[in-house]
Amino acid sequence: xxxxxxxxxxxxxxxxxxxxxxxxxxxxxxxxxxxxxxxxxxxxxxxxxxxxxxxxxxxxxxxxxxxxxxxxxxxxxxxxxxxxxxxxxxxxxxxxxxxxxxxxxxxxxxxxxxxxxxxxxxxxxxxxxxxxxxxxxxxxxxxxxxxxxxxxxxxxxxxxxxxxxxxxxxxxxxxxxxxxxxxxxxxxxxxxxxxxxxxxxxxxxxxxxxxxxxxxxxxxxxxxxxxxxxxxxxxxxxxxxxxxxxxxxxxxxxxxxxxxxxxxxxxxxxxxxxxxxxxxxxxxxxxxxxxxxxxxxxxxxxxxxxxxxxxxxxxxxxxxxxxxxxxxxxxxxxxxxxxxxxxxxxxxxxxxxxxxxxxxxxxxxxxxxxxxxxxxxxxxxxxxxx
Amino acid sequence: xxxxxxxxxxxxxxxxxxxxxxxxxxxxxxxxxxxxxxxxxxxxxxxxxxxxxxxxxxxxxxxxxxxxxxxxxxxxxxxxxxxxxxxxxxxxxxxxxxxxxxxxxxxxxxxxxxxxxxxxxxxxxxxxxxxxxxxxxxxxxxxxxxxxxxxxxxxxxxxxxxxxxxxxxxxxxxxxxxxxxxxxxxxxxxxxxxxxxxxxxxxxxxxxxxxxxxxxxxxxxxxxxxxxxxxxxxxxxxxxxxxxxxxxxxxxxxxxxxxxxxxxxxxxxxxxxxxxxxxxxxxxxxxxxxxxxxxxxxxxxxxxxxxxxxxxxxxxxxxxxxxxxxxxxxxxxxxxxxxxxxxxxxxxxxxxxxxxxxxxxxxxxxxxxxxxxxxxxxxxxxxxxx
Numbered sequence: 001x002x003x004x005x006x007x008x009x010x011x012x013x014x015x016x017x018x019x020x021x022x023x024x025x026x027x028x029x030x031x032x033x034x035x036x037x038x039x040x041x042x043x044x045x046x047x048x049x050x051x052x053x054x055x056x057x058x059x060x061x062x063x064x065x066x067x068x069x070x071x072x073x074x075x076x077x078x079x080x081x082x083x084x085x086x087x088x089x090x091x092x093x094x095x096x097x098x099x100x101x102x103x104x105x106x107x108x109x110x111x112x113x114x115x116x117x118x119x120x121x122x123x124x125x126x127x128x129x130x131x132x133x134x135x136x137x138x139x140x141x142x143x144x145x146x147x148x149x150x151x152x153x154x155x156x157x158x159x160x161x162x163x164x165x166x167x168x169x170x171x172x173x174x175x176x177x178x179x180x181x182x183x184x185x186x187x188x189x190x191x192x193x194x195x196x197x198x199x200x201x202x203x204x205x206x207x208x209x210x211x212x213x214x215x216x217x218x219x220x221x222x223x224x225x226x227x228x229x230x231x232x233x234x235x236x237x238x239x240x241x242x243x244x245x246x247x248x249x250x251x252x253x254x255x256x257x258x259x260x261x262x263x264x265x266x267x268x269x270x271x272x273x274x275x276x277x278x279x280x281x282x283x284x285x286x287x288x289x290x291x292x293x294x295x296x297x298x299x300x301x302x303x304x305x306x307x308x309x310x311x312x313x314x315x316x317x318x319x320x321x322x323x324x325x326x327x328x329x330x331x332x333x334x335x336x337x338x339x340x341x342x343x344x345x346x347x348x349x350x351x352x353x354x355x356x357x358x359x360x361x362x363x364x365x366x367x368x369x370x371x372x373x374x375x376x377x378x379x380x381x382x383x384x385x386x
Numbered sequence: 387x388x389x390x391x392x393x394x395x396x397x398x399x400x401x402x403x404x405x406x407x408x409x410x411x412x413x414x415x416x417x418x419x420x421x422x423x424x425x426x427x428x429x430x431x432x433x434x435x436x437x438x439x440x441x442x443x444x445x446x447x448x449x450x451x452x453x454x455x456x457x458x459x460x461x462x463x464x465x466x467x468x469x470x471x472x473x474x475x476x477x478x479x480x481x482x483x484x485x486x487x488x489x490x491x492x493x494x495x496x497x498x499x500x501x502x503x504x505x506x507x508x509x510x511x512x513x514x515x516x517x518x519x520x521x522x523x524x525x526x527x528x529x530x531x532x533x534x535x536x537x538x539x540x541x542x543x544x545x546x547x548x549x550x551x552x553x554x555x556x557x558x559x560x561x562x563x564x565x566x567x568x569x570x571x572x573x574x575x576x577x578x579x580x581x582x583x584x585x586x587x588x589x590x591x592x593x594x595x596x597x598x599x600x601x602x603x604x605x606x607x608x609x610x611x612x613x614x615x616x617x618x619x620x621x622x623x624x625x626x627x628x629x630x631x632x633x634x635x636x637x638x639x640x641x642x643x644x645x646x647x648x649x650x651x652x653x654x655x656x657x658x659x660x661x662x663x664x665x666x667x668x669x670x671x672x673x674x675x676x677x678x679x680x681x682x683x684x685x686x687x688x689x690x691x692x693x694x695x696x697x698x699x700x701x702x703x704x705x706x707x708x709x710x711x712x713x714x715x716x717x718x719x720x721x722x723x724x725x726x727x728x729x730x731x732x733x734x735x736x737x738x739x740x741x742x743x744x745x746x747x748x749x750x751x752x753x754x755x756x757x758x759x760x761x762x763x764x765x766x767x768x769x770x771x772x
Contacts, residue, residue, distance in 0.1 A: 001627040003401025008394070014644060015389025207624040209610065210632055213603025221595045238593040241387040245644070246596055254640075258400060258631070 001208045004258040010144045011170040014245065016237075018172045019046070022053035022090075025132060025170045030088035032059040033081055035101050037066065037093045041136065044180050050092055050134060060084070065093070068273055068280070069100035071115060071152040078107045078114065081129070089129055091168075094137025095280075099148035102166040105129040118150055122161030133171040138178060138244040139189035139281065141196060141251025143171035151274060157362065158274040173248065175240035183230055186243070187336040188281035190226040193247040194219060194332075195284040199263050200256035202292065202302050203369040208259050212305070215255045219310045221246050226336055264367035265291045268378055271358040278345055285338035286345075289330040290385040294377060296322050298370060342386050352382040387594045390644040396530045397556040400631065402623075404558045405432070408439035408476075411518060411556045416474035418445040419467055421487050423452070423479045427522065430566050436478055436520060446470065451479070454659055454666070455486035457501065457538040464493045464500065467515070474516055477554075480523025480571075481666075485534035488552040491515040504536055508547030519557040524564060524630040525575035525667065527582060527637025529557035537660060543748065544660040559634065561626035569616055572629070573722040574667035576612040579633040580605060580718075581670040585649050586642035588678065588688050589755040594645050598691070601641045605696045607632050612722055650753035651677045654764055657744040664731055671724035672731075675716040676771040680763060682708050684756060728772050738768040 013021050026032060032054060034047070041047045051059065062077045081089070081104065091101035105128040107114035117125060133143045142148060147162035178186070201215035225239045225246075232239065249255070268291075269283030278286075296303060300322065307313035307325030316324065330340045342351060356379055359365070367373035373381075399407050412418060418440060420433070427433045428449075437445065448463045467475070467490065477487035491514040493500035503511060519529045528534060533548035564572070587601035611625045611632075618625065635641070654677075655669030664672075682689060686708065693699035693711030702710065716726045728737060742765055745751070753759035759767075 001401075001624060001631070003404065005397065005399055007397040011391065011393040012643075013391055015387075018389065207628070209607045209628055210603055210635060213606060214600055217596055217599025217603060220599060224595065238387060241644075242593070242595060245387070249596060257398075258627075 001206055001258040002260070006253055006257045007164065008144065008167065008253050010168045012144060012173060012248070013170060014173045015241075016174060016176055018174050019049045019134060020053050021172060022050060022132075022134075023055060025172075026054060026057065026088060026090065028057070030057055031086050032057055032088045032090050033077070033086035034059055034061045034090045034092055035065060035077060035097055035104070036061060036063050037097050038063075040180065041092050044177075046092060046134065046136060046177060050090070060086070065097050065100045067096050068149075068151045068158065068277075069096045069103075071103075071118070071150050072154070074100045074103045074107065074150065075114065077104045081108050087129065089131035090134065091131060092134045092136065094135065095140025095142045098133055098135075098140070098142040098168070099150065101131050101133075102128075102142070102148040103150050103161070105131050106163060106166055115152065118152075118159040118161050120161075121159070122163040122166075125161075125163035125165050128163070128165040130169050133168045134177075135171055135173050135244070136177045137181060137185060137189065138247040139185075139192040141193070141248055143168060143173065144248050144252040149270065156274055156358070158270045159362070171248075173244050175237060175244050178240045178244065179235040184337065186229045187226070187338060188279055189243060189247055190222050190229065190336055191285050191333055191338050192281040193243075193250040194222050195265060195281070195288055196250040197255065198288065199266060200259060200261050202299055202306055203260040203262050204299065205301050205305075206259055211255050211257065211259050216309045218246050218250050218255065223310070223332060226332070230336065260369040262369045264373040264378070267364045267367050268355065268359065268381065271355045271362070271364075275354060275358060276345065276347065276351070282338050285333040285340050286342055286385050287381060289326055289333070289340050290381045292326045292329065294381045294384060295368070295373075296326070298372070340385070342382070348386065349383075352379060352386070355382060387592055387644040388646070392639055392643045393550065394530065394553065394639055396554045398530060398559060398634070399556060400559045401627075402560060402562055404560050405435045405520060406439050407558060408436060408518075408520075409441060411558075412440060412443065412474060412476065414443070416443055417472050418443055418474045418476050419463070419472035420445055420447045420476045420478055421451060421463060421483055421490070422447060422449050423483050424449070426566070427478050432478060432520065432522060432563060436476070446472070451483050451486045453482050454535075454537045454544065454663075455482045455489075457489075457504070457536050458540070460486045460489045460493065460536065461500065463490045467494050474518075476518050476520065478520045478522065480521070481526025481528045484519055484526070484528040484554070485536065487517050487519075488514075488528070488534040489536050489547070491517045492549060492552055501538065504538075504545040504547050506547075507545070508549040508552075511547075511549035511551050514549070514551040516555050519554045520563075521557055521559050521630070522563045523567060523571060523575065524633040525571075525578040527579070527634055529554060529559065530634050530638040535656065542660055542744070544656045545748075557634075559630050561623060561630050564626045564630065565621040570723065572615045573612070573724060574665055575629060575633055576608050576615065576722055577671050577719055577724050578667040579629075579636040580608045581651060581667070581674055582636040583641060584674065585652060586645060586647050588685055588692055589646040589648050590685065591687050591691075592645055597641055597643065597645050602692075602695050604632050604636050604641065609696070609718060612718070616722065646755040648755045650759040650764070653750045653753050654741065654745065654767065657741045657748070657750075661740060661744060662731065662733065662737070668724050671719040671726050672728055672771050673767060675712055675719070675726050676767045678712045678715065680767045680770060681754070681759075682712070684758070726771070728768070734772065735769075738765060738772070741768060
């Protein structure tokens with residue numbers, strides 16, 4: 001096992017009817033800015049519950065944070081917070097709203113151009129406004145970690161940052177809040193959590209059996225509940241609860257502690273989203289199977305373990321078992337309704353060239369757990385995913 | 387899944403050579419009281435490393451915290467802290483030193499008789515001194531949780547308390563610090579972590595597959611590494627690292643979130659320790675197999691799952707598989723050198739009567755996940771363990 005630090009102070013309030021807990025979780029004297037995406041938080045009644053729980057606290061709402069939240073929109077919220085003196089932020093939504101809130105929390109007290117936060121990947125953050133989360137869309141794990149990704153449309157850039165100052169103080173995870181989600185968003189959430197787990201697990205062995213078994217447990221759970229989430233005629237509380245908790249644990253730092261991490265699939269996926277506006281999870285479904293196949297030699301031992309423990313693949317030569325594990329992964333994504341080929345989005349060779357150019361522009365030339373995913377390797381991955 | 391809260395702000399600094407990190411982890415202006423058990427922290431050189439890392443900070447050492455730490459000893463440290471104005475505590479040791487430090491941290495600012503903290507199980511704690519941990523003995527998980535157990539010899543009582551104010555600010559987990567431990571303490575650590583996990587897992591199903599698989603992953607890891615820890619001629623770093631991280635995760639709140647919990651074995655074990663001074667883990671090894679057998683009907687489904695997933699028991703009738711799972715557990719404890727019968731400690735029927743009287747005196751009359759472990763049930767368990 002490698003040396004590691006693990007620190008995660010976010011208080012999780014999980015279960016039915018937990019939004020009322022805002023009355024205790026938000027400081028009594030806070031002046032609260034609620035941040036939401038589109039109109040759904042209002043339509044579903046979630047915002048009404050939030051406002052009721054906030055009681056006599058002064059609060060206002062900033063609406064319009066888009067999927068793949070933009071620097072441009074976030075800066076409007078920053079101006080509103082500075083102008084009106086809000087001292088507590090409350091993200092009500094999914095990963096996009098939470099990521100934007102993290103950026104806003106860090107940008108409000110930041111001196112100088114806030115875009116520098118992203119150019120330095122958050123290393124220059126020294127303080128942030130306190131904030132909490134009411135999660136309505138399980139997928140990214142942002143509700144219990146210290147990372148976020150922000151897009152700047154003017155530059156065609158989608159960049160990550162992280163800082164120990166942007167852990168949510170609390171996250172309310174009420175699985176019934178997922179009941180109004182369309183099937184596509186549930187499927188995206190399953191695949192997003194799956195690939196988050198794979199990025200921290202499918203590397204090379206470092207004798208960390210607990211991290212391995214925890215990761216395998218998350219993957220097995222997603223494989224069990226994923227198809228049921230799509231086929232259920234009525235939402236099943238436990239399946240929703242297990243999706244929510246699995247997605248949170250897939251990216252709260254735990255399974256990645258003390259082990260190598262990959263993230264090459266994510267970095268390529270981010271460029272596909274930035275360029276073609278494909279949902280984040282859908283880019284991962286396209287890139288991952290091709291990535292695993294390209295790097296089957298480097299990931300040999302873990303691919304065999306993954307095939308055996310997660311998919312029950314026991315027979316055949318090593319190479320046959322590895323191929324079967326990769327195909328099981330591709331088949332799972334397809335069964336969840338996520339295509340695994342660029343052609344499904346009408347993209348061809350010219351897209352490969354454009355994404356490569358973006359990877360080069362963003363310095364993404366030594367990706368992966370060995371740093372050996374060069375631009376040439378990324379090209380082979382994308383061409384295999386055509 | 388049940389509703390739950392999960393909150394754990396302890397910063398884990400894990401790996402080789404991490405004691406030097408104290409220079410950053412302890413506030414620069416802190417006046418530090420180091421707390422240790424016997425002479426081993428001095429003899430092994432750990433205390434010298436700690437003092438070097440503390441640099442110019444004012445510090446002193448309180449030595450003599452005993453296994454099953456006593457109220458009487460802890461109060462001497464409380465007096466020393468109050469008299470000399472220490473504002474940061476640093477526990478260097480295992481669960482006993484950490485538990486005592488938690489109590490001291492809460493007792494220093496407590497107004498009135500500090501024994502009330504235990505009579506109220508910590509519910510009356512409103513503040514505590516900040517403290518950190520340098521772990522030298524993996525077992526109890528106290529380094530990353532908010533609970534502790536304190537013994538008051540004058541009353542023959544061993545009582546638990548917990549409070550969100552007594553999470554360690556940080557815990558340094560250097561697996562090489564376990565290299566000087568005698569085999570008996572390693573074996574105790576394995577069994578202690580094993581039973582902590584079982585208490586949160588072997589109850590009844592609530593459709594919480596992630597918690598189940600995480601718990602099973604911890605148990606499988608302990609079963610893999612336990613015998614190797616005892617037979618190794620030289621300490622193996624990875625085995626030690628996996629023991630340390632497994633023991634921490636077995637009781638940091640994660641696997642118990644959203645699921646029923648038992649703890650009847652622990653409550654009976656505490657009385658055996660208080661009365662006969664048997665090591666904590668050794669009392670658990672005696673009580674657990676008999677407890678599982680007594681409650682095989684109530685734990686039927688989870689015992690089958692445990693047998694299959696943890697021990698690979700696939701064949702036979704339900705009752706045969708349950709018996710095999712319980713016997714595999716007993717055999718594991720015996721292979722680790724921990725007896726599973728009271729008679730191994732020279733205890734007989736009179737001990738059963740005395741422990742029952744203590745359970746009654748401490749109100750332990752409705753134990754277990756269903757609250758149905760009455761004194762009559764506890765009596766049957768103890769008599770079956772003779």
